[in-house]
Amino acid sequence: MKKLLAILAATTCIGTAHAQEIKEFNIGILGGENAQDRMTSNECYRAAIESALGVPVKVFTPADYDGVIQGLLGGTLDMAWLGASAYAKTYLTDPAAVEVRLTKQNLNDSTGYYSIGFARKDSGITSMDDAKGKKFAFAEPNSTSGYLVPAAELIAKYGPLENYFSEVKMSGGHEQTIVGVNNGDFDAGVSWADGVGNWEDGYASGAFRKAADAGLVDMNNLTEIWRSALIPEGPMVVRAALPADVKDKVTALTADLWETDKACAYGVAAGDAKDFVPASHDMYLGIIDARKLSGE
Numbered sequence: 001m002k003k004l005l006a007i008l009a010a011t012t013c014i015g016t017a018h019a020q021e022i023k024e025f026n027i028g029i030l031g032g033e034n035a036q037d038r039m040t041s042n043e044c045y046r047a048a049i050e051s052a053l054g055v056p057v058k059v060f061t062p063a064d065y066d067g068v069i070q071g072l073l074g075g076t077l078d079m080a081w082l083g084a085s086a087y088a089k090t091y092l093t094d095p096a097a098v099e100v101r102l103t104k105q106n107l108n109d110s111t112g113y114y115s116i117g118f119a120r121k122d123s124g125i126t127s128m129d130d131a132k133g134k135k136f137a138f139a140e141p142n143s144t145s146g147y148l149v150p151a152a153e154l155i156a157k158y159g160p161l162e163n164y165f166s167e168v169k170m171s172g173g174h175e176q177t178i179v180g181v182n183n184g185d186f187d188a189g190v191s192w193a194d195g196v197g198n199w200e201d202g203y204a205s206g207a208f209r210k211a212a213d214a215g216l217v218d219m220n221n222l223t224e225i226w227r228s229a230l231i232p233e234g235p236m237v238v239r240a241a242l243p244a245d246v247k248d249k250v251t252a253l254t255a256d257l258w259e260t261d262k263a264c265a266y267g268v269a270a271g272d273a274k275d276f277v278p279a280s281h282d283m284y285l286g287i288i289d290a291r292k293l294s295g296e
Contacts, residue, residue, distance in 0.1 A: 021243045021246070022053070022055055022078075022242065022243065022246055023055060023056075024055050024056045024057070024058065025049060025050075025053055025055055025056070025057045025058075025078050025079075025246070025250075026057070026058050026059075026060060026071070026076060026077050026078050026079075027042070027045075027046060027049070027057065027058070027059045027060065027077070027078065027079055027080065028060050028062065028067070028068035028071050028072065028077040028079070028080035029042055029059060029060065029061050029068070029080070029081070030065050030068050030080065030081065030082065030083065030086065031061070031062065031063060031064055031065060031067075031140070031172070031173040031174075034175065035061040035063075037210075037214065038059075038061045039059055039061060040267075041267035041268070041270075042059050042267060042268060043059070044261060044263070044264035044267065045254075045257070045264055045267070045268050046058070046059050048253060048257075048260075048261065048264065049250055049253060052249055052250070052253050053246065053249065053250070060077060063172075064140055064142070064172070064173075065083070065086050065140060065141075065142035065143060066142055068080050068082070068086065069082075069086055069089055069090050069093075069142065072090055072097055072098050072237065072239060073090060073093055073094055073097050075239065075241065077239070078238065078239045078242060078246075079236065079237065079238045079239065079250060080236075080237060081234060081235075081236050081237075081268070082234045082235055082236075082237055083142070083143055083144040083145070083234040084144040084231060084232050084233075084234050084235075084284050084287040085142055085143060085144035085147070085148040085149075085287055085290075085291060086142050086143075086144070086234070087100070087234060087235055087237060087284055087287070088284060088287045088288040088290070088291040089142055089291060090237070091281070091284075091288060092288065092291060092292070096240055097239070097240060098237040098238060098239055098240055099237060099238055099240050099247065100235040100236075100237055100279050100280055100281050100283075100284070101235065101236050101237065101238055101247070101251045101254075101278070101279065102235065102236040102251060102254055102255060102276045102277060102278060102279055103232070103233045103234065103235050103236065103276070103277060103278075103279035103283070104205075104233045104234075104269050104273050104275075104276060104277075105233075105273060105274045105275040105276070105277045106194045106196055106204065106205065106233075106273055106274060107194075107196050107197070107204050107272060107273060107274050108194075108196050109274065110194075110230070111232065111233045111277065111279070111283075112230035112231055112232055112233060113145065113192055113193060113194045113195065113205075113206060113230070113231055113233055114145070114192065114193060114194070114195045114227050114228050114229075114230065114231065115144075115145035115146070115149050115150040115153075115190050115191075115192055115227070115228035115231065116145075116190060116191060116192065116193050116195075116208070116224055116226065116227055116228070117131070117150070117188060117189070117190050117224070117225045117226030117227070118178075118181060118188065118189065118190070118191065118208075118222050118223060118224050118225055118226075119131065119181060119187060119188040119189075119222070119223060119225050120181060120182065120184070120221060120222060120223070121220070121221055121222060121223040122221075123187060123188075125187065125188055125223075125225055126223065126225060127225050127226065128154070128157075128158075128188075128225055128226040130225070131165065131187065131188040131225065132158075132164055132165070133164075133165065133166050134165055134166055134187035134188055135165065135166055135167040135169065135186050135187045135188075136161070136165040136167070136168050136169070136186065136187065136188050136189060137168075137169045137170075137171045137176075137177045137180055137181065137185075137186035137188070137189030137190075138150070138151065138168070138169070138170055138171070138177070138189065138190060139170070139171055139172070139173050139174050139176070139177050139190070139191065140170050140171075140172060140173060141170065143173075143174070144192075144231055144234065144287060145174075145190065145191070145192035145228070145231055146173075146174055146177065146190060146191065146192065147170075147190075148287070148290060148291065148294065149228050149229075149231055149287075149290070150190045150226075150228055152290060152294070153228055153229065169186060171186070171189065174191045174192060174207035175207065175210070175211060175216065177189040177190065177191050177207075178191050178207060178208065178211045178216065178217055178222075179211070179216055179217065181222065182216075182217045182221060182222060188225060190226075191206070191207040191208060192206045192207050192208075192231075193205070193206030193207065193208045193209065194206055194271070194273075195227070197272075199219060199223075199224055200219050200220055201219065202219050202271070203271075204271055204272040204273070205269055205270050205271025205272055205273050206270055206271060207270065209270060209271035209272075210270050210271065213271070231287075232283050232284060232286075232287065233279075235279045235283070235284070236251075236254060236276070236279075238250060238251070254268075254276050255275075255276050255277070255278075257276060258273070258274070258275050258276065
């Protein structure tokens with residue numbers, strides 16, 4: 001992403017003096033894993049941004065997605081990596097609140113991922129048809145792959161989910177869904193992955209990979225039973241009201257992260273990926289329309 005850095009440098013005066021227009025910089029990290037793991041995975045990223053901006057940088061890990069959304073809307077958070085649905089809610093609440101800057105490019109060059117249905121391998125559930133009459137877990141209402149997309153696709157095929165499954169639960173996050181299914185609290189559920197590589201590894205990136213890397217589950221004990229249509233990777237957004245040089249400096253640092261600190265980029269991306277690449281609002285128009293139709 002050196003080209004992006006060059007473009008930003010040519011169009012914007014990126015200097016510490018300008019960064020001093022802000023007193024601090026706050027990053028919001030969506031739920032999906034426990035707060036301490038989110039802090040640990042992003043500490044190198046926080047430190048790099050702090051060094052680049054010359055002001056204190058803090059990471060905030062709200063209990064749910066809405067905490068990050070409200071922080072961006074209220075101006076208490078300056079940037080975040082959002083899921084597509086969380087971005088849609090932010091945009092629908094205030095179209096001028098944030099700017100889309102980057103998204104993740106996977107190892108296969110795609111900028112999309114999947115909602116993946118899964119169950120314990122010893123459960124006898126090998127497809128979503130087998131999950132009829134079972135206890136099913138989504139992540140939380142503002143999750144794209146953990147609720148919005150799979151709910152829409154499953155309703156289209158099976159009708160009202162409360163009639164299809166014996167019980168529908170919100171686990172609270174992707175990690176909670178994965179651990180809950182693994183422990184037998186739910187019969188099946190959905191989480192997310194890029195679909196690149198091997199199931200046994202949790203694929204190359206995503207919630208399964210994070211859970212496997214953390215030793216929370218052995219993927220050999222779980223099995224994939226369903227996969228959604230391709231979902232656009234969520235965007236890195238910055239608060240629109242920030243000084244332009246601050247927004248550009250953070251964007252350039254992030255765009256270069258796979259080249260400058262691969263281990264740090266791995267933590268930010270929830271696993272292995274190829275790059276962080278430019279993104280635009282138009283990539284999320286379909287998800288925005290889906291949220292409008294859902295009435296949420």
